[in-house]
Amino acid sequence: xxTVKVGVLGLQGAVREHIRALEASGAEAVVVxxxxxxxxxxxxxxxxxxxTTIRRLxxxxxxxxxxxxxxxxxxxxxxxxxxxxxxxxxIEGYKEPHIGxxxxxxxxxxxxxxxxxxxxxxxxxxxADQFPAVFIRAPHIVSAGENVEILAKHNxxxxxxxxxxxxxxxxxxxxxxxxxxxxxxxxxxxxARVY
Numbered sequence: 612x613x614t615v616k617v618g619v620l621g622l623q624g625a626v627r628e629h630i631r632a633l634e635a636s637g638a639e640a641v642v643v644x645x646x647x648x649x650x651x652x653x654x655x656x657x658x659x660x661x662x663t664t665i666r667r668l669x670x671x672x673x674x675x676x677x678x679x680x681x682x683x684x685x686x687x688x689x690x691x692x693x694x695x696x697x698x699x700x701x702i703e704g705y706k707e708p709h710i711g712x713x714x715x716x717x718x719x720x721x722x723x724x725x726x727x728x729x730x731x732x733x734x735x736x737x738x739a740d741q742f743p744a745v746f747i748r749a750p751h752i753v754s755a756g757e758n759v760e761i762l763a764k765h766n767x768x769x770x771x772x773x774x775x776x777x778x779x780x781x782x783x784x785x786x787x788x789x790x791x792x793x794x795x796x797x798x799x800x801x802x803a804r805v806y
Contacts, residue, residue, distance in 0.1 A: 615800045618643040618652035620678075622668035624660020624693060628785040632793040638800075646677035654800035655681060657710075659692030659747070659783050662719065666697065666709050675710070682712040687776040687799045695779035696750050703753060713777045714756030720748050735763040735771050739791040744770070744782040751781050776803055 614637065619629040621642035633640035633656075641652055649655070655678075657665075669675050682688055690698040690713075697709040701716035728748070732741040744765070752769035755761060763771035763780075770781040778799065784792035 614639045615653045615797060615804060616641060616651065617654045617656065617797065617800055618648060619656045619658060620665075620674075620694075622672070622674075623664050624658040625691075625783060625785055626658055628783075629656050629658050629691075632785040632790060633797070636790045636793045636797050638797045645672070646674055649677050649681050652686075653804050654687040654689070654796065656796070657688065657690040657694030657697050658785070659694060662693040662696040662709070665693055669709070678710050679712070682710065682777070685776055685803060687778065687796065687803050688712070689796045690777075690779040691785065692747065692749055692781060692783055695752075695781060698777055698779050713772075713774050713779055714759055715772060715774075715779070716753045717750045718753050719750050731765055733763050733765050733770065735792070736760075738762065738771075738795045739789070742784070742791060743787045743789055744780075744784070745786045746782045749781040752779070
């Protein structure tokens with residue numbers, strides 16, 4: 612099977628790190644800087660960064676409609692940290708979601724501020740045992756709809772979930788040399804492309 616092409620939304624955040632992780636996993640990686648590029652990618656990663664800044668840039672460069680169309684097309688989307696917040700249908704303390712395609716409620720910065728960043732080995736169902744998860748100002752999933760699979764928790768809080776073609780996690784898998792999480796998403800993209 613030919614290589615899949617995975618985009619990383621290149622507005623703000625850990626873009627280069629995701630590109631490097633995708634290439635290490637054998638995918639073709641593209642920094643998505645304009646909406647036209649979304650047509651050419653088989654899957655999309657929304658990286659960690661600052662969710663309000665990414666949202667402001669999504670609005671500035673008129674990405675929102677295209678991102679929602681991408682989601683509606685059935686192509687896989689993977690949100691890490693801030694990306695998870697952008698995918699969620701509900702954010703604690705906010706009236707409106709951002710892209711709002713994943714049936715979860717999230718709480719921002721629920722593991723503390725930047726100085727409280729930490730790393731923990733967590734077991735992720737179907738993906739990896741003892742994955743080195745890097746939490747930086749991380750959100751967590753407060754609640755999830757009935758079609759959402761809970762794939763990992765840390766200290767009782769949901770930190771990885773999947774709903775159909777949407778995958779989200781609270782931490783930064785791209786900041787480690789462990790490619791198992793990225794491999795899993797690439798496999799989701801390959802399967803989606805077959806259908």
